[in-house]
Each structure stands twice: as C-alpha cells, then as structure tokens.
Amino acid sequence: MWSRLRAPGGVLLVCAMLVGCGGKQPGAPAAGRPGASAMPSGTLTTDGGSGLSAAQLARIPHFPARPAPKPVTVPAGSSAGWYSAIPTDQPVAFITIDDGWTRVPQALPLLQAAHVPVTLFLEINAIKADPGYFTRLEQAGAVIEAHTISHPELKGKSYAVQKHEICGSADQLATLYGRRPVLFRPPFGDKDATTLSVVHECGMKAAFFWRETTDKGIVRYQTGQTVKPGDILLMHFRPAFVDDFLAVLQAIANAGLTPALLEDYIA
Ligand SMILES: [Zn+2]
Known part of the structure; x- marks a missing residue:
C-alpha cells in the first residue's frame, strides 16, 4: 500500500517509516484540489498527493473572519x-x-x-x-x-x-x-x-x-x-x-x- 505514497523525492516514503504520520488512509490521488467541505467525509482519497485524506480535509472548520487586532502593550521596564x-x-x-x-x-x-x-x-x-x-x-x-x-x-x-x-x-x-x-x-x-x-x-x-x-x-x-x-x-x-x-x-x-x-x- 505504501507504493502509492512514493512521491517524487521520496518525501512521503520517509513518512511510511515513522510511527503514525497522521495520514493512514492512502488511496487513489484525487483529481484536482477539493475544498475542505467539497468531498464526503470518509472517502479514501488523498488531496493530490499531499498525504491528507479527504476525511482529514473535511475536518478543517470554517472560521469567521478575524477581527482587526487590538494588541496589548508589554509593560515598560527591563523585562519581557x-x-x-x-x-x-x-x-x-x-x-x-x-x-x-x-x-x-x-x-x-x-x-x-x-x-x-x-x-x-x-x-x-x-x-x-x-x-x-x-x-x-x-x-x-x-x-x-x-x-x-x-x-x-x-x-x-x-x-x-x-x-x-x-x-x-x-x-x-x-x-x-x-x-x-x-x-x-x-x-x-x-x-x-x-x-x-x-x-x-x-x-x-x-x-x-x-x-x-x-x-x-x-x-x-x-x-x-x-x-x-x-x-x-x-x-x-x-x-x-x-x-x-x-x-x-x-x-x-x-x-x-x-x-x-x-x-x-x-x-
Ligand atoms: Zn519545547
């Protein structure tokens, strides 16, 4: 099953030798780059060879836009x-x-x-x-x-x-x-x-x-x-x-x- 993970340069092959790299469901490469919610959860495909399964991509939440930041001022003095x-x-x-x-x-x-x-x-x-x-x-x-x-x-x-x-x-x-x-x-x-x-x-x-x-x-x-x-x-x-x-x-x-x-x- 690991043969599918052999990317150019063998980067993902290295992953196969480690204990648990997160992406444990290699399968046929997906065509194109799916949006995080565009594919059904559990589909055994990877994101164009990224090593991420569609199920993992589907777990990425959609967040509201970030507000304009209001920074805190670090206390003056000689310490961080x-x-x-x-x-x-x-x-x-x-x-x-x-x-x-x-x-x-x-x-x-x-x-x-x-x-x-x-x-x-x-x-x-x-x-x-x-x-x-x-x-x-x-x-x-x-x-x-x-x-x-x-x-x-x-x-x-x-x-x-x-x-x-x-x-x-x-x-x-x-x-x-x-x-x-x-x-x-x-x-x-x-x-x-x-x-x-x-x-x-x-x-x-x-x-x-x-x-x-x-x-x-x-x-x-x-x-x-x-x-x-x-x-x-x-x-x-x-x-x-x-x-x-x-x-x-x-x-x-x-x-x-x-x-x-x-x-x-x-x-
Ligand atoms: Zn540390």
Missing part, C-alpha cells in the same frame, strides 16, 4: 512580558507549535488548507537538519519565533547560560530565516526573573506559557473545558501532527473563536 493568554475580549485564540523534531510532510498542505496563522517556537537543535521545512511553513503563513538552542531547563540557570541559549537562538533563527524573532517560549514553560530580563535584552518583547496543551489528537485544558478568548494553545511537531492540529482547530471552532496571529497582539 509574560503571558499564558492575551488579555482580550475579541473572539480569537492563538495556535503555537513547538520544537521541530518530527517533520511530517502533511503539515504544509494542512496549513495551506486550513489557512490560519500559527506561531512556531523552534529549537535550533531540532530544526538544523532541515531548516527548509520551516521555510515552507513560513511561506504558508507561519511565523518563526525562538525557543532556545538546546532546550534546557532555564529556571535557575546563570545569566551567561540563559543569554547563550536565548540570544543565541534568536541570532541563529535570524540568520536562517531572515527575520529576527520578537517572541520567546522557554522550554517546558519554565522561567525565572533572569529569563525575562534576558529575553528583553535579546530584543524580544514577550515570552509565553499556554492555556491548552495538545497530544495524540486530544486538547487538554489548564482551566475549564473550553477555549476562551485570548487563549494560547500549545502543540508540538510530533508524529500525530495532523490529528493534533485538527483537534486544536476544532476546539477553537467549538468555542466560537477564530485563530489569530500572536504577533499581531503584542505591541
């Missing part, structure tokens, strides 16, 4: 802002995707089909084998931000160690992608006062925790059982990327919200 959610009553939520170790080929067509903004907090060590993968996501609307070089626990570390990890990752991402990050996520969501001071010193405006986490297609809530306006949702580049991303989209849609770009909400 720190947020688990953006304080807003606008009907928006924010999708963030961390690390970069597992790079499923379906992420690009999924992002293109969903047509929603996302923020990627990338770890240098996780992406350096294939930085071009994220260039393609960037071209589909993702914005790349910093998440350290080697993903250490920062809390309690010296100023020098934190500066190397935080400024160093921003420097390298600027070189790789031609844009210097303005936002930061500490590994494990752990930080101390030194972290926020160094993030500011390295030229970034804010650092982020989250309100929801996502794994194996399930969204888990820190508080309550629904996404609230301004919430920041966390997921990772993992083998279940497609299921995780679809679960995040559905959770936001179920709450009557629409995905917005985190960078647009930090002044």
Whole structure:
C-alpha cells in the first residue's frame, strides 16, 4: 500500500517509516484540489498527493473572519512580558507549535488548507537538519519565533547560560530565516526573573506559557473545558501532527473563536 505514497523525492516514503504520520488512509490521488467541505467525509482519497485524506480535509472548520487586532502593550521596564493568554475580549485564540523534531510532510498542505496563522517556537537543535521545512511553513503563513538552542531547563540557570541559549537562538533563527524573532517560549514553560530580563535584552518583547496543551489528537485544558478568548494553545511537531492540529482547530471552532496571529497582539 505504501507504493502509492512514493512521491517524487521520496518525501512521503520517509513518512511510511515513522510511527503514525497522521495520514493512514492512502488511496487513489484525487483529481484536482477539493475544498475542505467539497468531498464526503470518509472517502479514501488523498488531496493530490499531499498525504491528507479527504476525511482529514473535511475536518478543517470554517472560521469567521478575524477581527482587526487590538494588541496589548508589554509593560515598560527591563523585562519581557509574560503571558499564558492575551488579555482580550475579541473572539480569537492563538495556535503555537513547538520544537521541530518530527517533520511530517502533511503539515504544509494542512496549513495551506486550513489557512490560519500559527506561531512556531523552534529549537535550533531540532530544526538544523532541515531548516527548509520551516521555510515552507513560513511561506504558508507561519511565523518563526525562538525557543532556545538546546532546550534546557532555564529556571535557575546563570545569566551567561540563559543569554547563550536565548540570544543565541534568536541570532541563529535570524540568520536562517531572515527575520529576527520578537517572541520567546522557554522550554517546558519554565522561567525565572533572569529569563525575562534576558529575553528583553535579546530584543524580544514577550515570552509565553499556554492555556491548552495538545497530544495524540486530544486538547487538554489548564482551566475549564473550553477555549476562551485570548487563549494560547500549545502543540508540538510530533508524529500525530495532523490529528493534533485538527483537534486544536476544532476546539477553537467549538468555542466560537477564530485563530489569530500572536504577533499581531503584542505591541
Ligand atoms: Zn519545547
């Protein structure tokens, strides 16, 4: 069955060797590019070789238009802002995707089909084998931000160690992608006062925790059982990327919200 997945360059064949790449229903390629709701759910076809099944494409919600963003102003001073959610009553939520170790080929067509903004907090060590993968996501609307070089626990570390990890990752991402990050996520969501001071010193405006986490297609809530306006949702580049991303989209849609770009909400 995998022979059908052998795309030019063998990109999708690599997927076949991984554990669960999300698209587990390969079939005859669909003619043309179907709209997300144009094909019946469960049809065993793929989207022109993208590796996404029509059933997966049909799970992409239709969101209302995004409102004009009303950014929050980061508190003045020598420390970066720190947020688990953006304080807003606008009907928006924010999708963030961390690390970069597992790079499923379906992420690009999924992002293109969903047509929603996302923020990627990338770890240098996780992406350096294939930085071009994220260039393609960037071209589909993702914005790349910093998440350290080697993903250490920062809390309690010296100023020098934190500066190397935080400024160093921003420097390298600027070189790789031609844009210097303005936002930061500490590994494990752990930080101390030194972290926020160094993030500011390295030229970034804010650092982020989250309100929801996502794994194996399930969204888990820190508080309550629904996404609230301004919430920041966390997921990772993992083998279940497609299921995780679809679960995040559905959770936001179920709450009557629409995905917005985190960078647009930090002044
Ligand atoms: Zn991480």
